[in-house]
Amino acid sequence: MKTTLEKTTSGWQLKREGKPYFIRGAAGAHLLEDLVAAGGNSIRTWGADEAGGMLDKCQRLGLSVTVGIWLGHKEHGFRYTDPKAVAGQLEAVYGHVARYKDHPALLCWALGNEMEVGLDDTESEAMWKHLEQAAQSVHKADPDHPVMTVVAEISDKKIAQLKQLAPSIDILGINSYGGAPSLPERLRKAGWTKPYVLTEFGPLGPWEVGKTEWGAPREESSTQKARRYAESYARAVAGQASCLGSYVFHWDDKVEGTVTWFGMFLPKTSEKLASVDVLTQAWTGKPVAKPCPELVSLTSTAEGKTVAPGATVSATVAVRASGPVRVRWELRRENNAWLTELPGEAGKPFTLAAPTEPGAYRLFVYVRDSHGGAATANVPFQVK
Template sequence: MTPLKRHLFHVMLSASLLCQPALAATPPAVAIRQDDKGNFTLLRDGEPYLIHGAGGSSHLKDLVKYGGNSIRTWGIDSLDEKIDGKPLLDYCQELGITVTAGIWIGHQRHGFDYSDETQLKKQRDMVREAVRKYRGHPALLMWGLGNEMEGPESDGKDTRIWKELNVLAAIVKEEDPGHPVMTVIAGAAESKVKGILGNYPNIDVLGVNAYAGASGAIRAVKQAGWKKPFVLTEFGPQGHWEVSKTSWNAPIEPTSRNKAASYYATLSLLAENTDICLGSYVFLWGQKQEVTSTWYGMFLSSGEKLPTVDAVCRAWTGKWPDNRAPRITTFETPLKEATVAPGQTVTVTAAAEDPESDTMTWEWSVCEESIDRRSGGDAEAAPPAVSGSIVSQENGAATIKTPVKPGNYRLFVIVRDGKGGASADNTPFRVAR
């Protein structure tokens, strides 16, 4: 290589290195410390780190704004998701957000066979490759090895799953001893905890997804014999399987006010149980269709935050945000959990309060009830809206014409403050001849 070519090569090499993500030379050390009283603390770069986290990868600037410091993902592919042209991990690093990196582990309901050596080897190789690829990133907090892979409705007594997770955790620790390994289960059933205790010693942190039982999850795992660190990895309002239902079996969604109260109460109780609790991840920091378009998301699809965001901000920071979302206080309709005739005209009303007295706008809609129900949070198709169902609307009142087609429906009301905040409630109803 001539001197000129050598010079050009070094210039090009230097330029290419400048274009690489700005990673720390040595990633922050993450460890778990136990004091002489048995209390656990998560340490990042030697400093205590309490997880104020959220599940999801949208609205991340808002997460920081409202007091959050970490996100949780479910599959390793999401780490390469681009936000503003940057991979998720790099984007989080710039915002000062850590990531519990989920590694999706096979579910039997999706066809994974824990007795199939070929499938097991392929999964082990995938885990090793994933850890090697991302272990040096400074935004990485811990590994989330699996999510509800035992099945949300199982008793957790299939020991093959826990034993295989123990093998996989050993691979993670071999490749990356610098980050804890957490596995997430659905609920805090004693049989699941005991299955892990008896077959999965390599686990560092137990993650639990819980909804109506979220506030009691720590007590439940302790009663089952759990003595290692714990994270509430997914929680929110009452789940659709935990609420009252109509006579035709439609789940009744909690109101936006009740959801906000539920988030705040759970976080407040966790703050009183810091002996094994390293923090939590609220669900969902974003929007999704699961039973309805509003049940679990903390934002609308149009981007507005809901009162649940304000509630977790208060719990995380001790203060309300500068501008709070409006709150629906009443929602009156003869359609509420009722069976009505097709083509019937009814009047519906709602009232709301806005803490800053912002001008509010209202939106009413009727949608078909979802029939694409999945298990364990799997993706669902959104049901269609019913055209022509809103005869007129003005502020908190509307005239509704019930659909002519017999079936199950929901009436939705959304109020917005024009400042990025909203509330949304709905009620199921049925049309029958």
């Protein structure tokens, strides 16, 4: 299927086989049937090494795919100033495009993901020039699908370099979390006039929140995070004339920061969290029939504190839900290692003995309803 970009009087329009196509997408490779049920129509990948099976599955489900082609990162040892390395990477890019360019699920190409991070001025210039070479190569091999690149947030300098050194890039993909609501205005001020896609958004990242005195980031509850998703979508995606859509992060469970930080579903059991409800309503325009429980508050005597080995820790969770809920408490080390899990009740104090081994810990609470919805939160504490 051919994908095209059309300049309109107010912005940009993505078209697929000549018909307007707005990306209602998610980053993730699982729970795709749930994505379709929620009103989603697309996914993005970060690499293309095994894209064939995913493209086939998405085609069966009626989903399109922005196929990511991984470009090297400095932190992984790649050097954009190394002619041999960049030549090999160009060859790999061409190979991926030749292999998948005719697949009917392909929406567009995404060259790289945050590969600009950590580069000095010389390396940065070399990277953008290499990106331009890669984009030209993709356009030559496949004129039927636009080329995107994905960056970690924006800056005036980043936008200026992209415009000057990689003009063959058609679409800018932006990964933005706390900064997403202000993105359209910042893009305007930076002088970006081409279309954009919000390629990752969600809760505040661990790098954007307050920390305990021992450095543990304070994670918001799933209910609070859902409000972040809603605000980002409303202000950076919906109604923005130059925005072609978005890919929410992350359509699955995911261990990064903590076991619950970025996942839109609970670990292992895959109950949906309120962020799924937010996107379902945004995509379908209809209220969710059975919304997830709302976690009103989580209080604990240990929250953000240092407690003695074996000391009694108490916590209480307050919940608002349309029916009965089940509550489970879980203790983990700060490195996410699981220690124990115990039952509890909403609105009633839960107590446990703090570990005897010194270190950083988190007490998680999971609230589940009877129709596949859930809520979660946690408190960090230290034993010393």
